[in-house]
Amino acid sequence: xxGQPNTRLSDLFGLAGWSKGELxxxxxxxxxxxxxxxxxxxxxxxxxxxxxxxxxxDPVPRVLAVLFTERLGRVVTIEDLGLVxxxxxxxxxxxxxxxxxxxxxxAPERTAAVLTEFxxxxxxxxRRGLVGAGAALAAGSALSSAMHDWLHTDPxxxxxxxxTDDPLHADPAGFDRYxxxxxxxxxxxxxxxxxxxxxxWDASRGGGLQRKAVVGQLNEVGGMLAYRHPEHLQRRLxxxxxxxxxxxxxxxxxxxxEPTAQKYFVIAxxxxxxxxxxxRAGEALSRAARQxxxxxxxxxxxxxxxxxxxxxxxxxxxxxxxxxxxxEAWAQASMGKxxxxxxxxxxxxxxxxxxxxxxxPPSWMQMFDEADLHGMQALAYRxxxxxxxxxxxxxxxxxxxxxxxxxxxxxxxxxxxxxxxxSACFIADDPEQADRYARLALVSMGANSSHRTxxxxxxxxxxxxxxxxxxxxxxxxxxxxxxxxxxxGRPGGGKWxxx
Numbered sequence: 001x002x003g004q005p006n007t008r009l010s011d012l013f014g015l016a017g018w019s020k021g022e023l024x025x026x027x028x029x030x031x032x033x034x035x036x037x038x039x040x041x042x043x044x045x046x047x048x049x050x051x052x053x054x055x056x057x058d059p060v061p062r063v064l065a066v067l068f069t070e071r072l073g074r075v076v077t078i079e080d081l082g083l084v085x086x087x088x089x090x091x092x093x094x095x096x097x098x099x100x101x102x103x104x105x106x107a108p109e110r111t112a113a114v115l116t117e118f119x120x121x122x123x124x125x126x127r128r129g130l131v132g133a134g135a136a137l138a139a140g141s142a143l144s145s146a147m148h149d150w151l152h153t154d155p156x157x158x159x160x161x162x163x164t165d166d167p168l169h170a171d172p173a174g175f176d177r178y179x180x181x182x183x184x185x186x187x188x189x190x191x192x193x194x195x196x197x198x199x200x201w202d203a204s205r206g207g208g209l210q211r212k213a214v215v216g217q218l219n220e221v222g223g224m225l226a227y228r229h230p231e232h233l234q235r236r237l238x239x240x241x242x243x244x245x246x247x248x249x250x251x252x253x254x255x256x257x258e259p260t261a262q263k264y265f266v267i268a269x270x271x272x273x274x275x276x277x278x279x280r281a282g283e284a285l286s287r288a289a290r291q292x293x294x295x296x297x298x299x300x301x302x303x304x305x306x307x308x309x310x311x312x313x314x315x316x317x318x319x320x321x322x323x324x325x326x327x328e329a330w331a332q333a334s335m336g337k338x339x340x341x342x343x344x345x346x347x348x349x350x351x352x353x354x355x356x357x358x359x360x361p362p363s364w365m366q367m368f369d370e371a372d373l374h375g376m377q378a379l380a381y382r383x384x385x386x387x388x389x390x391x392x393x394x395x396x397x398x399x400x401x402x403x404x405x406x407x408x409x410x411x412x413x414x415x416x417x418x419x420x421x422x423s424a425c426f427i428a429d430d431p432e433q434a435d436r437y438a439r440l441a442l443v444s445m446g447a448n449s450s451h452r453t454x455x456x457x458x459x460x461x462x463x464x465x466x467x468x469x470x471x472x473x474x475x476x477x478x479x480x481x482x483x484x485x486x487x488x489g490r491p492g493g494g495k496w497x498x499x
Contacts, residue, residue: 004053008082009064013050016071020046023067030063039063055083065121075121075260079114104143104266105150111270115241116222118263119215119248126212137259140292140300143266143285144307151273151281151311182227188236191221195243196363203367204411207251208449214251218244238275242268243364246284253291256451262288279320280364282312286327293327294452298334305331319361322351323368326376333380336387345377371405374398375413378420385427395424412453415444419456426463434464435476442483454484 013023024041031039036059048054055061061083068076078084194217201210221241229237249264265288272280285308292301305328312320325348332341352373381395399421406414418441425434438460445453461480467473 005051006049006053006082008080010050012068012072012076012081016068018071020050026067027060027063030067031059034059034063034066036063049083053082062117065117066124069121069124073125075118075125075263077114077117077121084110104146105270111267111274112222112225115225115245115267115271116219118267119219119222122215122248122260123212123219126215137262137292137295140289140297141303143262143288144303147266147269147285148307148311151269151278151285151307182229183224183233183237185233185236188233188240191217191240192236192243192363195240195247198244198247199367200409202247202251202254203413204409206412206448206450206453207254208451211248211251211255214244214248218248235275235277238271239277239280242272242275242277242280242284245271246287246364249284249287253287253294254450254452258291258295261291265291277362278311278313279316280362282308282316282324283320283364285311286324289331290327293331293334294455296334298331301331301334302328317359317361317365318351318355319368320365322348322355322373323365323376325351326373326380329380330376330383333383333387336384338384338388338391341380341384345380348373348377367410369405369407371402371407371410372413374402374405375417375420378402378417378424382420382424382427385424389427392424392428396421396428399424411444412448412450415441415448415450415453416456418444419453419460423456423460423463426460426467431467431470431473435472438464438476438480442479445483457484 016023018026021043024043024046027041027046028039031037031041039060041056041060045054045056049056056064061078061081064081064083065076065078068081198210198214198217218241221237221244225234225237225241245264245268249261249268252258252261252264265284268284268287269281272278272284285304289301289304289308292298292304305324309321309324309328312324325344329341329344329348332344352370375398378395378397378399378401381391381398385392385395399417402417403414403421406417418437422434422437422441425431425437441453441457441460445457457480461477461484464473464477464480468477
């Protein structure tokens with residue numbers, strides 16, 4: 001007990017709308033259901049947790065996490081409740097601001113526990129049909145500030161893994177954690193192959209159909225990380241965890257679960273750093289930056305990209321650096337910074353062609369090829385065209401190059417290319433060509449579960465407004481309206497994308 005109110009618990013308690021007596025009774029019932037019938041909580045204890053910062057003993061924090069997750073319809077972790085003993089509980093800076101968002105960065109030995117807890121709660125939301133999108137995004141600037149020093153220091157890899165006798169790593173009953181055991185190289189190879197399968201499915205069909213499978217696999221890997229493995233196996237296992245967490249985050253972003261996606265990107269960065277792979281940690285943060293641009297927060301994206309680029313380390317391959325530059329350029333384009341965007345894209349091109357290929361790219365970079373380079377350039381120029389209409393011509397050129405180079409299985413990226421091309425044609429006052437490419441996008445969207453394609457289609461629909469009197473465009477507008485689901489408020493508080 002520190003005598004200070006637990007502001008995190010207090011805020012969530014207010015959102016839940018319970019009385020202190022109700023929460024005490026529910027804790028007792030839930031604890032009994034989780035195998036702890038001896039627990040006896042009362043109103044005075046709840047008051048001490050909230051008003052005095054008292055941290056209850058296990059299993060109460062886990063019980064509370066389950067109750068708040070069910071009540072709020074989104075993942076609520078022990079960290080979110082401010083109930084980790086070595087972490088911050090309602091701690092504030094002298095100026096009254098909160099030190100770190102969402103308890104990041106957490107201690108190294110907590111990564112496997114946070115990963116397992118968060119995925120378990122996510123699976124529970126899936127199973128019970130809850131929405132899981134009620135949280136708010138942490139600002140990119142806040143994340144960048146919190147994680148800067150942590151990412152720029154070399155981690156001490158614990159080859160002997162977190163201790164299984166540590167109460168922080170006790171099996172969290174009720175979180176859907178799979179029974180796992182120590183594994184060898186063959187099992188890790190199988191896990192690495194499964195990542196490739198999931199990644200290919202996501203690129204083709206979007207994140208909606210396999211997200212739960214990826215989260216479940218990540219949950220199981222979290223259990224494996226609680227065991228002691230030889231150092232070389234432990235590093236590979238952390239690599240699997242990082243790759244799966246990025247996929248879980250990208251799939252969550254793809255279906256509009258924005259706060260959940262952000263949490264997975266942060267978990268991925270932690271896992272990558274635990275495995276000694278700083279470039280992977282930087283790439284994970286770049287995903288969070290792309291998410292920010294998509295949600296209309298390019299200034300927050302630039303903060304994250306600065307951290308992603310500086311924290312990736314000297315071993316980052318030129319092609320990876322090129323990819324990071326394209327994301328930065330998209331953010332600059334969203335802010336109308338045309339000169340800065342052109343310089344950044346020029347640097348991306350130089351880096352891309354300078355990669356001699358003598359060092360095999362990591363598996364997570366194999367999706368970024370020449371088609372992706374052109375696709376991101378098309379997106380940046382199309383976005384800039386909202387501020388500088390002349391940029392639409394270059395957007396068209398790069399989009400056509402991307403479409404020509406796309407390989408089989410990259411269906412979602414091809415849809416984005418068509419939408420970028422059609423949007424650029426509308427901006428360039430070429431409705432005939434715009435109609436053609438817009439219809440190609442519509443034809444391709446039927447088997448795709450990506451909400452991001454809907455977001456971009458909505459922005460393209462906005463551009464059709466100036467041609468509403470054209471019979472062909474009127475038909476197109478009707479088809480787009482029929483294809484799109486009814487818009488809902490963005491869970492992260494962002495607006496519909498401008499790109």
